[in-house]
Amino acid sequence: MKFELLDTVIFIVYCLLVVGIGLWVSREKKGVKKDSKDYFLASKALPWWAVGASLIASNISAEQFIGMSGSGYAIGMGIASYEFMAALTLIIIAVFFLPIYLNRGIYTMPQFLEQRFDTRVKTVMAIFWLLVFIFVNLTSILYLGALALENIMGIDFLWGVVGLAVFAIIYSLYGGLKAVAWTDVIQVVFLIGGGLVTTYVALDLLGGDTGFVGGIKELAAKAPDKFDMILDKSHPSYKELPGLGVLLGGLWVANLYYWGCNQYIIQRALASKSIDQAQKGLVFAGFLKLLLPLIIVIPGIICFVMVKEGMIPDIGKSDNAYPTLLNIVPSGVKGLAFAALVAAIVSSLASMMNSISSIFTLDIYKPYIKKNSSETHLVTVGRLSSVIALIIAGCIAPLLVGLDQAFQYIQEFTGFVSPGALAIFLAGFFYKKATSNGALAAAIGTFVFSVIFKFLLPEVPFMDRMGYVFLICFALIVIFALIERKPVDVAKVTYPKGLFRTTTGFKIGSLLIIAILIYIYAIWW
Numbered sequence: 001m002k003f004e005l006l007d008t009v010i011f012i013v014y015c016l017l018v019v020g021i022g023l024w025v026s027r028e029k030k031g032v033k034k035d036s037k038d039y040f041l042a043s044k045a046l047p048w049w050a051v052g053a054s055l056i057a058s059n060i061s062a063e064q065f066i067g068m069s070g071s072g073y074a075i076g077m078g079i080a081s082y083e084f085m086a087a088l089t090l091i092i093i094a095v096f097f098l099p100i101y102l103n104r105g106i107y108t109m110p111q112f113l114e115q116r117f118d119t120r121v122k123t124v125m126a127i128f129w130l131l132v133f134i135f136v137n138l139t140s141i142l143y144l145g146a147l148a149l150e151n152i153m154g155i156d157f158l159w160g161v162v163g164l165a166v167f168a169i170i171y172s173l174y175g176g177l178k179a180v181a182w183t184d185v186i187q188v189v190f191l192i193g194g195g196l197v198t199t200y201v202a203l204d205l206l207g208g209d210t211g212f213v214g215g216i217k218e219l220a221a222k223a224p225d226k227f228d229m230i231l232d233k234s235h236p237s238y239k240e241l242p243g244l245g246v247l248l249g250g251l252w253v254a255n256l257y258y259w260g261c262n263q264y265i266i267q268r269a270l271a272s273k274s275i276d277q278a279q280k281g282l283v284f285a286g287f288l289k290l291l292l293p294l295i296i297v298i299p300g301i302i303c304f305v306m307v308k309e310g311m312i313p314d315i316g317k318s319d320n321a322y323p324t325l326l327n328i329v330p331s332g333v334k335g336l337a338f339a340a341l342v343a344a345i346v347s348s349l350a351s352m353m354n355s356i357s358s359i360f361t362l363d364i365y366k367p368y369i370k371k372n373s374s375e376t377h378l379v380t381v382g383r384l385s386s387v388i389a390l391i392i393a394g395c396i397a398p399l400l401v402g403l404d405q406a407f408q409y410i411q412e413f414t415g416f417v418s419p420g421a422l423a424i425f426l427a428g429f430f431y432k433k434a435t436s437n438g439a440l441a442a443a444i445g446t447f448v449f450s451v452i453f454k455f456l457l458p459e460v461p462f463m464d465r466m467g468y469v470f471l472i473c474f475a476l477i478v479i480f481a482l483i484e485r486k487p488v489d490v491a492k493v494t495y496p497k498g499l500f501r502t503t504t505g506f507k508i509g510s511l512l513i514i515a516i517l518i519y520i521y522a523i524w525w
Contacts, residue, residue: 007335026175039176051281061348072300076226194340195295420446438480
């Protein structure tokens, strides 16, 4: 892709803004050193709009821009169920999960497991999370990001990996979550704004003489099958999105786990000023989620129609859809779109690094390696662990070359953890008789049963598999509770009166999101 002067200026302005704000918020007052609360939870001072913006910036990365556009090209709007259902999931998390976390004053998800169950459960899940975060999530973000830089700018893949890693380190390593969260506000402006402009221009190009409106009509006329939200069994992608099972089954497991039990995401809400600010932030994120299919799925469908109509040559594999589109948009838009893509990549890298360092430092290093660590030492360990994790992921990223739909790869392998983790958290929240042994059995069982389904029952769609494994893991917890019959520790399962109350504004925002979702599924069923 050839950058004009305007594209270069836009991209440089973006880079300077992000690095400048990141370094500015990272500065320390004279004589004051960062402690673990400052570094890992941004001093618990984030307002609702920063919480919501950071949630979306952390969530949206190359795996969405590249991966979901690729799935949009191959499958269509059905893949957008991940985004639409996430909006509804955020409401559930805000009402039933967040109040419990904030009431307990935890820094990490493993800390909750230790408080509710025991150290064994905390440690097993902490190790599982570190493995998945480094070898699946962080690696795939670097892989897709570098792939995008190679396809769009012609930058060598390995140099792309190094460049993205260095950029994320420069503005986030020193300041921790505070730097990540506040720069995410800028990232979201570029991400949403640049993404919407790119979609608008692409539709305008598709429409030819009839412009943007004509492009919409052309999209609907030339690819009607790409707008099926619920796929039937005859669809070639039914295994990835198994019909009504998407709305009623495994996708709930994926979403509830991802948004409610995942350190990488929930850490922003834990850093909010109050429960009210945290809940408002999640509703704000829910509204942004409704916009995202316009930015990350529709471009893939536009690219499909352009290839189908001979407007552009065949793109090869599906994940080339978004980079191909960026090559044909005009000057100015290229710079903005490229800034949006890089914003998505580096914000996710920085967020994942901070979450990895939080779990490793607070749940592994401090209790097992150096119990009497000073606050300053913990911050140093957090920084070092971030860099080491990034180096490991950077070494593995080239091994992913050749994947067709990377988004599906990420979802499937994250699905090895999510069923058992969600079962443990839900039991920890609401099943008073749940025991530590039952939780430990579910933690181990989630991998065992997922492997059994994948290799012995490969015909079962992975989304359905997540639902079945979740039910098995929860059943394990119940069975252990019935066998052990341990007395209930009332202090661990009793919540203050009114903990789950929400404000009127939150209720109104939630109802609006639900109404929009009903309308979307009604017209694209």
